[in-house]
Amino acid sequence: ESEPQSRTPDFSSGNPLETRNIAFFSTNCVDGTARGIVINTGDRTVMGRIASLASSLEGGQTPISREIEHFIHIITGVAVFLGLTFLILSLILGYTWLEGVIFLIGIIVANVPEGLPATVTVCLTLTA
Structure with a gap:
């Protein structure tokens, strides 16, 4: 008081x-x-x-955190798949092993959604 x-x-x-x-x-x-x-x-x-x-x-998972985690798993799978695909294609096209690994890392990093936390925050703010 x-x-x-x-x-x-x-x-x-x-x-x-x-x-x-x-x-x-x-x-x-x-x-x-x-x-x-x-x-x-x-x-x-x-x-x-x-x-x-x-x-x-107990800190159980909320539905939104489960959805975000599911989305992250999908994005991770797609990024790794595309990275490995470009690694194989670069080796087939005659690039060196190091250049193929650089392609692999570049594709995986490029698929990381840097704006995901900001986007989720804005969406939650607009719907509240």
Whole structure:
């Protein structure tokens, strides 16, 4: 809370999130005096339970991340196929092995979509 709140030592509720006389970690006393009793520490506090619940969530893949990963696999397959095709064609046409490998690397690098993250971000922004 950004505004100062008055507190009393009276017990107001059994639920720690609803009671008015509990000061959480990093609570500042801006006026007057305060005396407190530590009732829990670490993961046994309300904030600790919230943190442990948030950290225990499994990070499953979202549908958009699955689609992007599928797209990347397709682009990778096409790039490698085209690179190998140009390597074979360059060897058939009489180029040296080194020149063929340069063709292979050039084709694979040329097929990397550098603007993919920006494109996905713009598309998601427009659809939101």
